[in-house]
Amino acid sequence: MDSLFRGTLWTILILFTLSHLTCNMLCPGSCLCNNMGAVKCVGDAITDIPHNLPVHTYLLQLNGTGMNTINERSLADQDLLLRFSLTYSHLHAIHPNAFNVAPQLKSVKLSSNDLSTISARIFSPLATLEQLHLDGNQLETIAPDMFEGLVSLLDLDLSRNKLTSPASDVFDGLTKLIFLNLGRNSINKLPPTIFHSLTNLLKLMIYNNELEELEAGIFDKLVNLVELKIHQNQITILPPQVFWSLKNLKTLTLSSNRLQAIPEKTFYNMPKLTKLTIYNNPLLSLPDQLMGHMPDMTDLYLYATNLNTVPGNVFANMSGLLRLNFHLNDKLRELPSDLFCCLPKLEKLSLTSNDLLYLHPQLFSGLTTLGILLLNDNKLKSLPDNIFQGLGGILTVDLKNNHLETLSGDTFLSNSVLKALHLGGNPWDCTCSIRGIAKWIRKHEHVVLDGQDVICHSPVYQLLRTIGSLQDEEFNFCDAKILKSSYLFTTQTPVVASTTTMPTIMPYHNAHHNAHQNAYHNAHHNAHDNIGDH
Numbered sequence: 001m002d003s004l005f006r007g008t009l010w011t012i013l014i015l016f017t018l019s020h021l022t023c024n025m026l027c028p029g030s031c032l033c034n035n036m037g038a039v040k041c042v043g044d045a046i047t048d049i050p051h052n053l054p055v056h057t058y059l060l061q062l063n064g065t066g067m068n069t070i071n072e073r074s075l076a077d078q079d080l081l082l083r084f085s086l087t088y089s090h091l092h093a094i095h096p097n098a099f100n101v102a103p104q105l106k107s108v109k110l111s112s113n114d115l116s117t118i119s120a121r122i123f124s125p126l127a128t129l130e131q132l133h134l135d136g137n138q139l140e141t142i143a144p145d146m147f148e149g150l151v152s153l154l155d156l157d158l159s160r161n162k163l164t165s166p167a168s169d170v171f172d173g174l175t176k177l178i179f180l181n182l183g184r185n186s187i188n189k190l191p192p193t194i195f196h197s198l199t200n201l202l203k204l205m206i207y208n209n210e211l212e213e214l215e216a217g218i219f220d221k222l223v224n225l226v227e228l229k230i231h232q233n234q235i236t237i238l239p240p241q242v243f244w245s246l247k248n249l250k251t252l253t254l255s256s257n258r259l260q261a262i263p264e265k266t267f268y269n270m271p272k273l274t275k276l277t278i279y280n281n282p283l284l285s286l287p288d289q290l291m292g293h294m295p296d297m298t299d300l301y302l303y304a305t306n307l308n309t310v311p312g313n314v315f316a317n318m319s320g321l322l323r324l325n326f327h328l329n330d331k332l333r334e335l336p337s338d339l340f341c342c343l344p345k346l347e348k349l350s351l352t353s354n355d356l357l358y359l360h361p362q363l364f365s366g367l368t369t370l371g372i373l374l375l376n377d378n379k380l381k382s383l384p385d386n387i388f389q390g391l392g393g394i395l396t397v398d399l400k401n402n403h404l405e406t407l408s409g410d411t412f413l414s415n416s417v418l419k420a421l422h423l424g425g426n427p428w429d430c431t432c433s434i435r436g437i438a439k440w441i442r443k444h445e446h447v448v449l450d451g452q453d454v455i456c457h458s459p460v461y462q463l464l465r466t467i468g469s470l471q472d473e474e475f476n477f478c479d480a481k482i483l484k485s486s487y488l489f490t491t492q493t494p495v496v497a498s499t500t501t502m503p504t505i506m507p508y509h510n511a512h513h514n515a516h517q518n519a520y521h522n523a524h525h526n527a528h529d530n531i532g533d534h
């Protein structure tokens, strides 16, 4: 038993060493070969495909080489080669018959070279080719029969070239194709039937081109499409119902185009949509019926538009929305009261950097699962007392850089798990009305994360003090004032001025809060002026 075991061990060891040696022996200079048949070669010294490759080479990757042509015989005698790539190599010519000698290839990647023309039908011998990458070249046109015969092709990458207007039949016959990338070209026109053969396509990339319009019916046969990326074009109008065949679509990007309007019901019949981007379009308005039932939508990006309002039901069909990024719309003044009515799962709502002046008291009342609410950088002058009442799970509220002068002391009463609140950059008015929220802020110092920036802008005698430093006793005079006014109101008898106790001591007492001597001086001065007024 023991010797048999040892014998086996020795055999394995010898075989291993031998195969290792064999490989090393057969591996050409500038290359790395593994004993599975993968060969990787790098460097300018390589000017043609090395001919002393291990016999069982199935994968050959040449990168950053000095090889600028593929000859008629370059790929000869590599019967087991299935995957071939020649990248970053200034390749500018391929012999018209270069692939006749390697019809077994399943993958050809010629990315990041200098190809500006390719002979028609050059790939046609490759009837079993599944992957063809020609991205990062200088191709301006593609012959209509360039891909003829590639009946097995699944993945075609033509991105990062100089294509302008591909012919309408260039993809005909590629019925198995599942991935097509035309992104980062200069395409300004796509014929209406160009994609009509691609009934199995799952992903179509047309982003970063120069399209000004989409032809009606262009996507009609893409019934299996899951991802459609058309962002970064110059599209000004969409034909009605252009996406209606895309019943399986999950991702649609339309951001960074020139859309001023979107036709009614454009996003109907896409029940599987999970991501829709329409940001960075100069949208002026949205139609009353726009979004069909899309319960799986989790993220919506609707920012950097020219919208000044939106229909109240625009998000109503997105019942599964988790994050709504509705910001940087610098004309957006007001929001319909029922806008967020039907978003029972929303976790994050960003309304940052809009132009909001006012919020309806019921605006957020349905957002029971909201964790993050960003309202910073708007023009809010005040907030309804109970605006945050329904937000039992809210963790973060950002109100900085608005025009808020005061808030009710009960504003955050029902937000018991609030952890981060930003209130800085507002012109807080530290008169009697600030007393309630000042008290709340003192109690929740750890929650107000920018407490040092939450400072009084008025009255002058409070200038530059933080609200957190205002002591409740300083406001005792406010009670007297209330008494006074109710007394005045009920008896209509003049009251002796000296009975009101303005905080004459306060500016001295809190001088250390005022870094600015002039402010301190003015404050002192003004306090006395105020007394005089009474």
Ligand SMILES: *[C@@H]1O[C@H](CO)[C@@H](O)[C@H](O)[C@H]1NC(C)=O
Pocket: 063, 064, 087, 088
């Ligand atoms: C190929 O070479 C380029 C440029 O020299 C480099 O950026 C890239 O990472 C290389 N790719 C591989 C797969 O080695």
Ligand SMILES: *[C@@H]1O[C@H](CO)[C@@H](O)[C@H](O)[C@H]1NC(C)=O
Pocket: 268, 269, 288, 289, 290, 291, 292, 293, 313, 314, 316, 317
């Ligand atoms: C919501 O979707 C349904 C079905 O897709 C549609 O009939 C309804 O009009 C949509 N609602 C809105 C407000 O667009």
